[in-house]
Amino acid sequence: MIELNNVTKKYKVGENDFYALNSLSFKVEKGEFVSICGASGSGKTTLLNIIGTIDECTEGTYLFDGLDVSSMNDRKRAKLRNEHIGFVLQDFALINNQTVLYNVMLPALLGKTKYKAIKSNALKALQSVGIADQAQKKANQLSGGQRQRVAIARALINEPDLILADEPTGQLDSETGKQIMETFKKLNNEGKTVIIVTHDKTVAEYGNRLVMISDGKIVSDI
Ligand SMILES: Nc1ncnc2c1ncn2[C@@H]1O[C@H](COP(=O)(O)OP(=O)(O)O)[C@@H](O)[C@H]1O
Numbered sequence: 001m002i003e004l005n006n007v008t009k010k011y012k013v014g015e016n017d018f019y020a021l022n023s024l025s026f027k028v029e030k031g032e033f034v035s036i037c038g039a040s041g042s043g044k045t046t047l048l049n050i051i052g053t054i055d056e057c058t059e060g061t062y063l064f065d066g067l068d069v070s071s072m073n074d075r076k077r078a079k080l081r082n083e084h085i086g087f088v089l090q091d092f093a094l095i096n097n098q099t100v101l102y103n104v105m106l107p108a109l110l111g112k113t114k115y116k117a118i119k120s121n122a123l124k125a126l127q128s129v130g131i132a133d134q135a136q137k138k139a140n141q142l143s144g145g146q147r148q149r150v151a152i153a154r155a156l157i158n159e160p161d162l163i164l165a166d167e168p169t170g171q172l173d174s175e176t177g178k179q180i181m182e183t184f185k186k187l188n189n190e191g192k193t194v195i196i197v198t199h200d201k202t203v204a205e206y207g208n209r210l211v212m213i214s215d216g217k218i219v220s221d222i
């Protein structure tokens with residue numbers, strides 16, 4: 001599904017080049033649940049953003065289902081993202097004064113699907129993460145764990161094949177974090193490919209595969 005070959009992400013920091021990712025190669029097959037684990041600053045978010053097509057690599061190639069993402073223009077990349085990828089962002093990025101239902105519907109409202117169908121899909125997505133009963137609440141009336149679930153439901157609205165999540169338990173207590181990881185596990189069991197990044201080894205253990213990253217390089221993959 002995903003193939004990164006010698007991917008490098010270089011930033012200019014003053015006079016110097018800084019490599020957030022350094023010639024990194026990485027493959028993920030359909031149906032995997034991969035945890036990418038590393039210390040703060042190791043390049044996890046950079047890597048996930050490239051996989052999620054919201055950032056581009058400086059060198060190397062990225063193939064998604066055999067298509068060369070690194071050579072796509074913005075429009076093509078956005079289309080690929082909308083159709084195939086659900087991204088759970090680190091800070092949830094919910095619209096606080098809108099309902100849970102609206103927040104989940106939002107990414108689909110930009111497409112061609114009819115409003116009624118989107119609403120029904122949104123309720124299904126909320127059901128699959130266990131908070132359909134919260135649909136009419138405002139996003140800012142929810143607990144951290146519930147907000148994380150809304151962010152996951154929103155990532156599911158366009159029925160992606162691939163779900164990405166950046167530190168999905170970062171702002172949650174450990175019990176709530178466990179429940180969220182069980183939710184990703186369930187989605188994986190239902191056929192979604194899941195990639196999460198985390199600095200927390202116990203969280204990473206929910207995956208079927210553990211990739212350790214350090215200084216922009218993969219140092220182990222088991
Ligand atoms: N826009 C940027 N300019 C310069 N350096 C950056 C930029 N974005 C990220 N970095 C650096 O790249 C490294 C990796 O960042 P990041 O991928 O966010 O790490 P992680 O998510 O593992 O904490 C860090 O050292 C960070 O400071």
Ligand SMILES: [Mg+2]
Pocket residue numbers: 044045046166
């Ligand atoms: Mg990060």
